[in-house]
Amino acid sequence: MDAVVISPARRSPSADLLALLQRRFEERLSTSQAVLLQHGTDESAYAPQPPDAVVFVQSTDEVAFVVRACARERVPVIGFGVGSSVEGHLLAVQGGVCIDFSRMNRVLAIRGGDLTATVEAGVTRGQLNAALADSGFFFSVDPGADASIGGMVATAASGTNTVRYGTMRDNLVNLTVVTADGEVVRTATQARKSSAGYNLTQLYCGSEGTLGLITEATVRLHPHPEAHAAAVVHFPSVRAAVDVVIEAIQLGVPLARAEMLDALTIRAVNAHSRTTLAEQPTLFLEFGASKAQIDEQAELVREIVAGHGGGAFQWALRQEERSRLWTPRHHAYFACLQLRAGCRSLTTDACVPLSALAQCIDETQADIAEHGLLAPVFGHVGDGNFHCLVLVDPDDAAQNAAAEAFSHRLVQRALRHGGTSTGEHGVGLHKMQYLVEEHGAQAVGLMRAIKRALDPHDIFNPGKVVGHAAV
CATH class of the missing domain: 3.30.70.2740 (Alpha-Beta Plaits)
Incomplete structure (x- = not known):
């Protein structure tokens, strides 16, 4: 297996660079130990690794200013959304400047006719859906945490709605990105498809902040189905629960969500959320279509469930009932930590x-x-x-x-x-x-070549994804 080495060398900003940032951003530049610790900590099991400074940006131009300033000294730059990542993505392993996007939180445009919305990178999925509340549309990607859109693009997020609506990759139209030399690039037009040139939008999606900093995103919206129904059903084994979902999908049932929790997770959920679910492997299902289509889909799924020894359906039709059923699933991570x-x-x-x-x-x-x-x-x-x-x-x-x-x-x-x-x-x-075992040495070599080409001085989130690059 190809070993990846993370350089321990710290590339901290000089006093002159910090002074430049202080003049430009005033109180929006912080070197407070508490703020640094917060921005060097995520939900992973890794020990905190704080940056040397944090800048709270408010525009794409400000992001470009910070990147240009840091590029002159080859100081690392790490983007920060809400800090919900779980694989050490945002840890400042070589020090540097953290750019906090939380104040870039404007919904810039909602285009119902095009089924798209354009947002700044710091907008969370919850904020976007709140802005869409009266539009008849919603943003589908739901990783559980109320993550920022920029962070979700950077990690190619997915979640509970993926089975029906796809991942972040499937729900992107275009991006605004700041490059390693501080230039601002727009990766595509507003058109729903294009054959013109390389697909830069997808190149940056999933790059985890190692190729550029995403400052705006245009995402796809989906119309709310005419009706919804949610169901919870228990099974004698995890395999039986999983086989039901696989069979339903193979038969063409357009499930909106299909989540499996094992018995231990259900025990944790009951203790955390004060629910009384049977402590057995459990499916949380959701259907979205016309009422007649939901009835038809549900009847087919009932037959599949019965064939695998599943129990009776616990149904929820109204929004508050569906939320009551689904909220424990969304809290499963924090519930399990209490075990x-x-x-x-x-x-x-x-x-x-x-x-x-x-x-x-x-x-x-x-x-x-x-x-x-x-x-x-x-x-x-x-x-x-x-x-x-x-x-x-x-x-x-x-x-x-x-x-x-x-x-x-x-x-x-x-x-x-x-x-x-x-x-x-x-x-x-x-x-x-x-990475090498999964993709092969040639493919990973190509990834590293892209990293060197777009970030020759390795300032963007160094030591991640493809490892340390020589500066």
């Missing part, structure tokens, strides 16, 4: 072809049992993606080593099944070692 007091979670995900999903989860749960791990399993089974939260005492070296060993075995298992090392969390620091 072991004082623990941390090594959170990992894998994604495999649908035909291999049930077997891969079976093997994963057998691995968890064999090694005595406390590790809830849940995920977006409609697109072959599932998550494992390995809960460990942060001060217990043996537990942490066991968690890392499990994560490694999970990746190897996913790759054997024709899958990927990460379905939606991204590469960050944690999954770099698997």
Whole structure:
């Protein structure tokens, strides 16, 4: 396996650079230890690695100014949305300046006729959907956390709606990006398709801030279905629950959401959300269509469920009822953290072809049992993606080593099944070692060549995705 080396060398800004930024941004430049710590910490199991300074930007021009200033000294620049990433994406492993996008939070345009919206990078998915509340449209990508749109583009986010509406890659029209020399680039027009030139929009989507800084995004919107229905149903085994979703998709049922929670996750959800769900493997399903179509789809899914030993459906039709059913699923991550007091979670995900999903989860749960791990399993089974939260005492070296060993075995298992090392969390620091095994040396070499071409001095989020590049 091709080892990736992260340089320990810190490239801190000079006093002159900090003074320049101070003059331009005044109180919006911070070197407070509390602010630095916040911006050097994410939801991963890695120890915090703070930057040297944080700038709270308010426009694309301000982002370009910071990048140009840092580029002159070859000082790293790291983008920050809301800090919800789980693979160490935003840790300042070589120091540098963090650009906080939280004040770039304007919805710039809603074009109902084109089914698009243009937003600044700091707008969260919740803010965008609130702005769309009376429009008849919604933004579909839902990773669970109220992440920023810029961060979701950078990590090619997906989530609970992916089975019906696709990932962030499928819901992008164009981007505004600041390059390594501080130039501003727009990657495409407002047209829904184009054959003109390279697809720069998709190049930056999933690049995790290593190729440029995304400051604006135009995203696709979707009309609200005429009606919605949500259902919760329990199963005797995880495999039975997963097989139901696979069979439903193979039969053409257009599920809007399909989430599986294992029994341990349900136990955590009950304790956290004060629900009384049966502590069994459980599917959370949602349908969106006309009332007649929902009735037809639900009847077919009932038959499939019965054939796999599933229980009765718990239905919710009104918005408040659906929220009551789905809220515990959205809180599953934080609920699972309460299973072991004082623990941390090594959170990992894998994604495999649908035909291999049930077997891969079976093997994963057998691995968890064999090694005595406390590790809830849940995920977006409609697109072959599932998550494992390995809960460990942060001060217990043996537990942490066991968690890392499990994560490694999970990746190897996913790759054997024709899958990927990460379905939606991204590469960050944690999954770099698997890129060559997954894509091949030639493909990763091409990725590194792109990185060198677009960021020759390695200032954008260095040490991530393809590793350290010589400066």
